[in-house]
Amino acid sequence: MNTISRRGFLAAGAAMLAYSQLPKFAAAQGVAPLSLQAATRTLDVDGRAATVFGLAGPSGQGLVLDAGQRFRVDLTNNLDVSTIIHWHGQIPPNAQDGVPDLPLPMLAPGETRSYDFEPLPGTFWMHSHVPIQEMQLLAAPLIVRSKEDLAADRQEVVLFLHDFSFKTPQEVMAEIEEGHGGGHGGGHGGGHMSDMAGMDHGAMDGMAMDLNDYDWDAYLANDRTLSDPEVVQVERGGRIRLRVINAAAATVFWIETGKAQARLVAVDGHAIQPVQGTRFGLAMGQRLDLEIDLPQDGGAWPILALREGARERTGLILATPGAEIRRIDTLAETDAPAFDTDLSQESRLIALNALTSRPVDRSHIVTLGGTMQPYVWTIDGAVWGQHRPVSAKSGERVVLSFHNVSMMGHPMHLHGHVFQVVGLNGRAVSGAFRDTVYVPSMSKVDIALDAGEAARWMLHCHHMPHLETGMMTEFAVSA
Numbered sequence: 386m387n388t389i390s391r392r393g394f395l396a397a398g399a400a401m402l403a404y405s406q407l408p409k410f411a412a413a414q415g416v417a418p419l420s421l422q423a424a425t426r427t428l429d430v431d432g433r434a435a436t437v438f439g440l441a442g443p444s445g446q447g448l449v450l451d452a453g454q455r456f457r458v459d460l461t462n463n464l465d466v467s468t469i470i471h472w473h474g475q476i477p478p479n480a481q482d483g484v485p486d487l488p489l490p491m492l493a494p495g496e497t498r499s500y501d502f503e504p505l506p507g508t509f510w511m512h513s514h515v516p517i518q519e520m521q522l523l524a525a526p527l528i529v530r531s532k533e534d535l536a537a538d539r540q541e542v543v544l545f546l547h548d549f550s551f552k553t554p555q556e557v558m559a560e561i562e563e564g565h566g567g568g569h570g571g572g573h574g575g576g577h578m579s580d581m582a583g584m585d586h587g588a589m590d591g592m593a594m595d596l597n598d599y600d601w602d603a604y605l606a607n608d609r610t611l612s613d614p615e616v617v618q619v620e621r622g623g624r625i626r627l628r629v630i631n632a633a634a635a636t637v638f639w640i641e642t643g644k645a646q647a648r649l650v651a652v653d654g655h656a657i658q659p660v661q662g663t664r665f666g667l668a669m670g671q672r673l674d675l676e677i678d679l680p681q682d683g684g685a686w687p688i689l690a691l692r693e694g695a696r697e698r699t700g701l702i703l704a705t706p707g708a709e710i711r712r713i714d715t716l717a718e719t720d721a722p723a724f725d726t727d728l729s730q731e732s733r734l735i736a737l738n739a740l741t742s743r744p745v746d747r748s749h750i751v752t753l754g755g756t757m758q759p760y761v762w763t764i765d766g767a768v769w770g771q772h773r774p775v776s777a778k779s780g781e782r783v784v785l786s787f788h789n790v791s792m793m794g795h796p797m798h799l800h801g802h803v804f805q806v807v808g809l810n811g812r813a814v815s816g817a818f819r820d821t822v823y824v825p826s827m828s829k830v831d832i833a834l835d836a837g838e839a840a841r842w843m844l845h846c847h848h849m850p851h852l853e854t855g856m857m858t859e860f861a862v863s864a
């Protein structure tokens with residue numbers, strides 16, 4: 386389901402060619418909308434059956450659109466609860482953005498709703514905008530291929546990451562709010578970081594940072610664990626485009642390509658100047674596109690996702706036909722480090738084409754706060770419902786400065802816009818274009834954007850328990 390074989394890619398290319406040769410009237414009628422079903426499904430998680438939610442498209446979980454194809458989708462709610470799906474990172478008309486009652490109500494059980502907009506190409510995803518439903522895996526890849534993807538001779542592989550509990554999300558939330566979510570021995574969440582030597586902004590001295598506030602039962606890569614990982618068949622010397630999506634509710638991952646050298650070529654679906662490496666991190670809601678050139682000899686290359694600040698890991702295996710596949714333990718020998726506490730990864734990302742330079746019409750400081758006990762996370766001191774909107778006029782150049790004064794990092798997601806990272810702890814950068822930026826504990830990140838459609842666009846933390854307890858405000862764009 387999650388791998389697009391080179392053969393499939395060739396077939397898709399042939400289909401495109403055939404379509405371009407259809408008589409004009411057929412093109413004018415357009416292709417039929419794609420069907421997308423929100424429905425329950427059963428996974429095997431380490432030998433135990435788990436009933437979870439999912440988003441089934443025409444060929445498995447999620448959707449793959451070809452270059453130039455509109456996002457024409459009929460979404461049907463086959464669950465026994467109301468739901469609504471957000472097209473994360475895409476810029477649809479606000480009415481199609483998929484936030485409960487903002488502006489449209491959720492889809493009742495059995496209801497179908499039609500969507501139609503021009504999608505941005507790249508690696509995207511889609512998920513319920515009800516946090517406890519996202520925690521039940523109501524999320525899937527949304528891949529929009531570009532013309533370049535169709536022309537390139539490379540195999541596309543999707544790595545969709547999630548965290549999973551056999552408990553209900555209500556039970557998970559109760560444990561987190563009572564301070565029993567982390568299993569690293571403390572009642573105050575796992576993964577305390579006290580070794581802050583080398584940080585140059587001082588504020589962390591003598592303080593402890595909280596990494597993971599819940600120990601999940603499993604960490605999934607394409608719905609599987611390392612006890613039975615997906616093995617993707619690859620060609621000797623082949624080139625891979627690995628599209629990594631962190632759909633986890635509350636887990637930051639490092640992607641480790643091991644002996645396979647990788648180039649990071651895009652984040653959140655948007656091209657960057659390529660960065661070589663074998664280990665890149667991503668927070669919840671973010672995506673990484675990695676290009677991997679496999680050696681000419683046969684073999685197996687595990688692509689692992691390491692839970693930050695912990696030993697748990699998941700992943701898939703790239704393997705040539707007949708290669709020996711060794712079992713990989715779900716626990717590493719040592720804890721993975723914390724992700725990007727000093728923004729060193731983000732500072733290496735440079736946009737391929739920067740925003741056009743123009744005067745800033747409006748700037749806002751957006752303060753991220755909160756505590757583990759009580760479990761309350763805020764934007765500008767308020768939870769959703771008591772929030773003061775962050776305002777702008779359509780067309781204005783806006784700079785938002787996230788100041789994180791809390792002891793956890795927050796991946797901040799803005800709906801309806803693509804923004805450029807332009808400041809890291811006060812230093813001006815021509816950083817990546819993104820829809821979700823990670824703001825580490827006690828750090829500052831500035832983003833710039835041109836305000837879009839006059840509407841209420843959500844601005845929130847993509848840590849689902851933080852969002853569930855109210856860490857959301859709105860970017861209120863007026864005409």
Ligand SMILES: [Cu+2]
Nearest residue numbers: 795846848851
């Ligand atoms: Cu948060």
